[in-house]
Amino acid sequence: MKIFKAYKFRLYPTKEQEILINKNIGSSRYVYNYFLNRKDERYKESKNNLSLKDMKHELVVLKKELPWLQEVDSMALTNTLDNLDRGYTNYFEKRSAHPTFKKRGCHDSFRTTCIKGEYKNNKYANIIIDLKNKTIKLPKLGIIPIRGYRNLEKDLNIRNATIEKIGLKYYVSLCCEEEINITKSRIIHAVGIDLGVLSLVTTSDGIKYKKLIIKRIEEHIKVYQERLSRCIKNSRNYLKLKNKIARLYQKIKNMRKYYIHEITNDLLRDNELIVCETLKTKEMIEKSYVKSLTKGIVNASFNEIIRQLEYKTKWHNKVLLKVNTYYPSSKLCSHCGTKNEINDLSIRSFECIKCKFLNDRDINASINILDEGIKIAVNKGLIIV
Ligand SMILES: [Zn+2]
Numbered sequence: 001m002k003i004f005k006a007y008k009f010r011l012y013p014t015k016e017q018e019i020l021i022n023k024n025i026g027s028s029r030y031v032y033n034y035f036l037n038r039k040d041e042r043y044k045e046s047k048n049n050l051s052l053k054d055m056k057h058e059l060v061v062l063k064k065e066l067p068w069l070q071e072v073d074s075m076a077l078t079n080t081l082d083n084l085d086r087g088y089t090n091y092f093e094k095r096s097a098h099p100t101f102k103k104r105g106c107h108d109s110f111r112t113t114c115i116k117g118e119y120k121n122n123k124y125a126n127i128i129i130d131l132k133n134k135t136i137k138l139p140k141l142g143i144i145p146i147r148g149y150r151n152l153e154k155d156l157n158i159r160n161a162t163i164e165k166i167g168l169k170y171y172v173s174l175c176c177e178e179e180i181n182i183t184k185s186r187i188i189h190a191v192g193i194d195l196g197v198l199s200l201v202t203t204s205d206g207i208k209y210k211k212l213i214i215k216r217i218e219e220h221i222k223v224y225q226e227r228l229s230r231c232i233k234n235s236r237n238y239l240k241l242k243n244k245i246a247r248l249y250q251k252i253k254n255m256r257k258y259y260i261h262e263i264t265n266d267l268l269r270d271n272e273l274i275v276c277e278t279l280k281t282k283e284m285i286e287k288s289y290v291k292s293l294t295k296g297i298v299n300a301s302f303n304e305i306i307r308q309l310e311y312k313t314k315w316h317n318k319v320l321l322k323v324n325t326y327y328p329s330s331k332l333c334s335h336c337g338t339k340n341e342i343n344d345l346s347i348r349s350f351e352c353i354k355c356k357f358l359n360d361r362d363i364n365a366s367i368n369i370l371d372e373g374i375k376i377a378v379n380k381g382l383i384i385v
Pocket residue numbers: 333334335336337338352353354355356357
């Protein structure tokens with residue numbers, strides 16, 4: 001089976017290359033905003049969607065009017081149109097909100113496609129990575145030193161590259177195609193997991209992964225933000241502080257991601273079958289007593305856990321099963337199966353009304369999730385009893 005895997009490297013461009021990268025980012029943003037506006041206009045006029053084909057034609061004209069658009073990677077601009085078109089179609093078909101105009105300093109990036117070919121027995125590609133010498137060749141930018149993945153030794157089949165600017169740093173994410181073999185694996189150990197707000201992940205083995213504490217960094221951000229509010233907008237100090245804040249936010253994001261990788265790696269190492277809930281996060285969180293501020297973060301963490309489990313189980317030839325959203329994992333007694341009505345979510349323990357079995361609430365839920373998962377696995381023939 002073919003899968004896509006992303007590899008992210010830090011880039012070390014020269015001053016000239018940096019200027020060019022910024023031009024690419026700026027031009028992509030310009031094209032995105034220009035055509036978002038065009039799409040909106042078209043919709044207002046005639047209630048229909050300006051097609052991708054039409055946009056590509058208009059881009060050719062626009063490039064003649066604005067010569068600076070010709071200086072940048074043309075792939076980056078067409079990929080921008082693809083992105084916009086996808087976003088707008090999703091909006092059009094009521095799957096997502098209306099795309100918003102891009103602002104400088106927020107998701108500063110552009111994507112270029114890898115083109116490969118052969119000419120007179122010579123293979124060529126417009127994106128070439130040299131893992132030994134730690135460099136990458138990118139269209140219109142030339143060779144740039146990279147850092148990351150010290151021990152990576154394989155032929156990367158690159159499909160596209162996203163160049164990104166975060167604070168003052170530059171990164172490239174390579175989306176690569178890889179072939180993996182799938183055979184039926186034997187299930188020796190299975191685990192059920194319960195996702196929660198206080199304990200991010202609780203396993204049926206009784207392991208709890210507490211939520212990540214980042215108070216110290218958040219306090220730093222607060223101090224910087226207070227200072228920022230006293231600065232003159234766009235002054236040197238203002239920009240310096242803004243950059244510092246952006247870097248801290250990135251740090252938090254990285255810490256969260258790293259922590260989730262740790263959790264999912266633990267789960268994958270010890271188990272062949274992992275059972276989780278089907279996420280209906282919105283309701284799940286509204287039911288609990290979380291402040292509105294943390295909602296988004298919890299939501300994102302849950303989604304990231306499931307996303308990582310989905311692809312990692314595939315890579316390692318293991319199984320991830322999801323139990324039905326309506327399965328009352330937190331209400332059932334994992335000992336006798338009696339359904340208990342629980343209304344107060346602040347009580348952290350579970351005591352069965354019938355058999356008086358007492359357990360931690362999340363552990364009780366994760367055991368129920370595992371039991372339900374095993375039933376599904378048996379039905380699907382993944383486990384032979
Ligand atoms: Zn019971």
